[in-house]
Amino acid sequence: MHLQSIRLIQYKNYKEAHVAFSSQINCFLGENGSGKTNLLDAIFYLSFTKSADQAQDLQCILHEADFFSIKGTFSQNQKERTVLCAYQAGKKKSIKLDNKPYKRASEHIGKFPTVLIAPNDTDVIRGTSEDRRKFFDAIISQVNQSYLNNLIAYNHALKQRNSLLKQFAEQDRFDADLLEPFTRQLLDLGQKVYEVRKEFIAVFKPLLVKHYAMLSGQRETIEIDYESDFSEGIEEKFRHSQKKDLILKRTNRGTHKDEFVFLMDGKPVKKFGSQGQQKSYLIALKLANFDFLKNELGVKPILLLDDIFDKLDDLRIEKLIQMVASDAFGQIFVTDARPERSISIFEKIKQEHKLFTVSQGKVEVRKQIQ
Amino acid sequence: MPATILNFPPKIVENAIEEISKLPGIGRKTALRLVLYLLKQEKESTENLTTALTQLREDIQYCGTCHIISDTTDCTCRTVTRDLTTICVVQDTPDVMAIENTHQYKGLYHVLGGVISPIEGIGPEDLHIDSLFSRIEKSDPKVEEVILALSPTMEGDTTAFYITKKLKALGIKVTTIARGIPIGGELEYADEVTLGRSILTRTIYD
Ligand SMILES: Nc1ncnc2c1ncn2[C@@H]1O[C@H](COP(=O)(O)OP(=O)(O)OP(=O)(O)O)[C@@H](O)[C@H]1O
Ligand SMILES: [Mg+2]
Ligand SMILES: [Zn+2]
Numbered sequence: 001m002h003l004q005s006i007r008l009i010q011y012k013n014y015k016e017a018h019v020a021f022s023s024q025i026n027c028f029l030g031e032n033g034s035g036k037t038n039l040l041d042a043i044f045y046l047s048f049t050k051s052a053d054q055a056q057d058l059q060c061i062l063h064e065a066d067f068f069s070i071k072g073t074f075s076q077n078q079k080e081r082t083v084l085c086a087y088q089a090g091k092k093k094s095i096k097l098d099n100k101p102y103k104r105a106s107e108h109i110g111k112f113p114t115v116l117i118a119p120n121d122t123d124v125i126r127g128t129s130e131d132r133r134k135f136f137d138a139i140i141s142q143v144n145q146s147y148l149n150n151l152i153a154y155n156h157a158l159k160q161r162n163s164l165l166k167q168f169a170e171q172d173r174f175d176a177d178l179l180e181p182f183t184r185q186l187l188d189l190g191q192k193v194y195e196v197r198k199e200f201i202a203v204f205k206p207l208l209v210k211h212y213a214m215l216s217g218q219r220e221t222i223e224i225d226y227e228s229d230f231s232e233g234i235e236e237k238f239r240h241s242q243k244k245d246l247i248l249k250r251t252n253r254g255t256h257k258d259e260f261v262f263l264m265d266g267k268p269v270k271k272f273g274s275q276g277q278q279k280s281y282l283i284a285l286k287l288a289n290f291d292f293l294k295n296e297l298g299v300k301p302i303l304l305l306d307d308i309f310d311k312l313d314d315l316r317i318e319k320l321i322q323m324v325a326s327d328a329f330g331q332i333f334v335t336d337a338r339p340e341r342s343i344s345i346f347e348k349i350k351q352e353h354k355l356f357t358v359s360q361g362k363v364e365v366r367k368q369i370q
Numbered sequence: 371m372p373a374t375i376l377n378f379p380p381k382i383v384e385n386a387i388e389e390i391s392k393l394p395g396i397g398r399k400t401a402l403r404l405v406l407y408l409l410k411q412e413k414e415s416t417e418n419l420t421t422a423l424t425q426l427r428e429d430i431q432y433c434g435t436c437h438i439i440s441d442t443t444d445c446t447c448r449t450v451t452r453d454l455t456t457i458c459v460v461q462d463t464p465d466v467m468a469i470e471n472t473h474q475y476k477g478l479y480h481v482l483g484g485v486i487s488p489i490e491g492i493g494p495e496d497l498h499i500d501s502l503f504s505r506i507e508k509s510d511p512k513v514e515e516v517i518l519a520l521s522p523t524m525e526g527d528t529t530a531f532y533i534t535k536k537l538k539a540l541g542i543k544v545t546t547i548a549r550g551i552p553i554g555g556e557l558e559y560a561d562e563v564t565l566g567r568s569i570l571t572r573t574i575y576d
Contacts, residue, residue, distance in 0.1 A: 153524065156524060157524055159489055160487065160488050160489055160524065160525075160528075161488075163488035163489045163491075164488035166488075167488055167491075167493065175494075177531075177532050177535040177536065178486070178493070178494065178528075178532055180531065180535075181527060181528040181531035181532065182528060184531075185524060185527070185528075
């Protein structure tokens, strides 16, 4: 599967653009603010039906305009498929596959799998445990619908139970028969969520370790630990914390407290990793994400690499490019604000690739190697 | 710009649109269409409608015992030909209709008026749960079985669990219809044969 071309109308800083891509490596070069990230974001949109940077659809419309549209022409199993995403201010957005609208946009997710690596966004490493749960939940949900359903149900039960705890506190009363059903539902659903996460990490861990080792040239070794209340004696822990729950008016045990600990030479990366090491860790996480989806879905996702070169030493950059240029990966999109660097990196690889210059919302082919 | 001279639409039409659009699922556009439709009909047919509405509010009440709608004189809960020892607990009135349509159930009903949902601030005290317990305690002949026919959602399950806990203390047999039977506001999907069968083959709630 690969993206043959894209047509943008009034998307972010693009008034109108039509770009044809290489089925292998595409590299966008241009100054800060020229529109490189916005172009990757449009590709991301075609896959996830939303912008990667949490922007509302309204903010994605070119200033002063009143609608945007993104049309992508993919090649999938030797067939041409078009995805059209359009949004007009104040209207419902429309997502069409081969001119047929979807009933729900969520039906589209996973059809054209894409992985975005934007290492400046280090929330997964430096953020809260919730950021990490979200990261892994998004990966698992793409291949396991019932996991997503259980997760939604769990969060609903949690909200109900917390509301009840608040009401007990406000009304200064307690009814065990009322709390019990929510507790049971949380234990039930939490157990299911836990089992999938545990199984997932067992598969994901070796992929992560492999990618990090390759990137770092084995300079440091990494680990990932999954910590959950469900690992043992959850019932007891849960009952034990009921008093605390009532005082704090929220549920203190469960899979919503799960933590994924990223370790490097035995120490938490969050605290002790250098900026470059954290960045490498993040890239390894994303490459493992790529491998996992590839294995589960049986297709190579499109890989978007935004500003990955900053803060990485030359050795790491070279390893990374060698790796993503190999057969294990499919179509790739890379951005760089320093043209000389990318040009010299890509001079060394033999694969088909296309270099573009981006400037003020315009994209031009700079060099094409076939 | 000249001031508006045309007073359009007339105030009375505006009023009618306003009132009709208060109904659930009806926006201003639909309300306008209905108003224009009514104006085109014979005067008699709109009079029939207003009479029906007036009678509805004057003669129909929620029964104080089982909380289903009745015209005061004749509620199922006072019909001696029915099985007075069995009560089927449902969420709302449409569920009673769905079960009645199966012709498989001859017992009594008890409408809760909703399900427990702390997020929406609905607790047992906001539903007709206490009145269920007192009704059972005062019953003569004694109620022997309570069938729970609540929606198969988290909130329906919670409500079922809560009621069962309290009823077991009273020594009442509690049963439930098969899970997955659409009931509780999903009347349109209820298939009479399946629903009827699930009432006949109800199982002990545990
Ligand atoms: N809706 C919009 N309408 C017009 N311009 C927008 C809109 N949204 C974002 N922009 C502008 O688009 C420009 C390009 O942003 P983009 O992030 O793509 O740059 P970039 O080439 O990735 O730069 P950098 O090298 O700094 O990462 C920014 O100046 C931004 O203000
Ligand atoms: Mg950028
Ligand atoms: Zn009655």
